[in-house]
Amino acid sequence: EKQGDAYVIGFSQCTGDDEWRRAMLDGMQRELAFHNNAKLIFKDAHANSAVQVKQIEELLQSGIQLLIVSPNESDPLTPVIEKAYRKGIPVVVVDRRTSSPYYTAYVGGDNYQVGKTVGEYAATLLGGKGKMIEVTGLPRSSPASDRHRGLVDALATRPGIQRVATLNGQWEKDIAKKELRKALPNFPDLDLIFAQNEVMAKGAREVCNEIFPERKIRVIGVDGLPGQFGDIQMVYDGQITATALYPTGGEEAARVAMNILQKQPYQKENLLQTAIIDSSNVRMIKMQTDKMISQQNDIERQQARIDEQLEIYHTQRGLLYVMTGL
Numbered sequence: 001e002k003q004g005d006a007y008v009i010g011f012s013q014c015t016g017d018d019e020w021r022r023a024m025l026d027g028m029q030r031e032l033a034f035h036n037n038a039k040l041i042f043k044d045a046h047a048n049s050a051v052q053v054k055q056i057e058e059l060l061q062s063g064i065q066l067l068i069v070s071p072n073e074s075d076p077l078t079p080v081i082e083k084a085y086r087k088g089i090p091v092v093v094v095d096r097r098t099s100s101p102y103y104t105a106y107v108g109g110d111n112y113q114v115g116k117t118v119g120e121y122a123a124t125l126l127g128g129k130g131k132m133i134e135v136t137g138l139p140r141s142s143p144a145s146d147r148h149r150g151l152v153d154a155l156a157t158r159p160g161i162q163r164v165a166t167l168n169g170q171w172e173k174d175i176a177k178k179e180l181r182k183a184l185p186n187f188p189d190l191d192l193i194f195a196q197n198e199v200m201a202k203g204a205r206e207v208c209n210e211i212f213p214e215r216k217i218r219v220i221g222v223d224g225l226p227g228q229f230g231d232i233q234m235v236y237d238g239q240i241t242a243t244a245l246y247p248t249g250g251e252e253a254a255r256v257a258m259n260i261l262q263k264q265p266y267q268k269e270n271l272l273q274t275a276i277i278d279s280s281n282v283r284m285i286k287m288q289t290d291k292m293i294s295q296q297n298d299i300e301r302q303q304a305r306i307d308e309q310l311e312i313y314h315t316q317r318g319l320l321y322v323m324t325g326l
């Protein structure tokens with residue numbers, strides 16, 4: 001049911017605890033600010049699948065008109081998301097997928113392509129010969145399995161590159177570090193670590209510095225997050241060799257959601273492309289993303305001013321009514 005004139009959108013996020021997810025939410029809110037009839041209810045499951053199932057149940061009970069969801073793990077979240085869809089609530093899945101075709105639209109990066117591109121890039125970087133470790137995210141989340149598949153396929157035709165270990169870092173910096181501290185001493189001749197996201201890449205660099213301070217093991221990450229603390233800055237500073245862009249899709253998801261709600265055309269599959277960011281292009285990319293951040297801040301400041309003006313208008317309108325009855 002519509003509440004007043006507003007479209008109420010529920011957004012169930014698997015975890016809100018990192019910069020990449022904050023950027024996704026910011027993007028969504030920026031886009032929705034263009035529609036003064038849209039309201040977003042945000043729930044953060046803090047990387048717990050059972051909590052996320054419960055939060056989606058709550059959102060459905062509260063009468064949302066559309067669900068945006070990034071499922072922590074595919075299988076545990078699939079039934080409740082299917083249930084929403086079958087009830088007639090449109091579902092926009094972002095970034096991580098469910099294991100069923102019952103959703104209205106998907107928005108997110110091409111994770112298979114991310115893994116494949118990194119595999120090809122790593123092989124070129126090492127001149128076709130070398131040893132690498134892969135650090136994955138949660139194995140039951142679709143980006144982890146898709147990135148892994150892409151990597152395996154790329155290396156299948158590059159037999160000189162040996163994947164000596166695959167560690168489960170669960171998308172978390174501390175867990176990745178713990179796993180790497182155990183594994184790294186076994187591979188003194190390691191050439192490269194592929195960490196499946198930016199926080200684990202940061203962790204990988206830290207552990208390499210601890211265990212092999214005299215060696216420069218290459219680290220490749222994923223995300224391409226702009227800003228002071230993002231991995232574009234890490235490439236720029238030479239902390240990591242490269243990162244594969246993985247757009248958050250926040251704006252796009254909100255746009256698709258509004259198209260669905262307003263009965264406008266939309267596509268079911270919205271795949272966002274990847275690209276390698278390394279020393280050859282990072283200066284340019286950093287300049288452009290810094291500029292983008294400052295423009296986004298301008299948009300947010302303008303939005304705040306518009307809200308202020310509207311408030312003044314409504315107060316004056318009210319006063320006019322009291323004084324004149326008009």
Ligand code: FRU
Nearest residue numbers: 018020095143171197198246
């Ligand atoms: C953020 C994150 C990203 C990664 C994505 C995969 O929570 O771990 O770093 O690319 O989720 O779903």
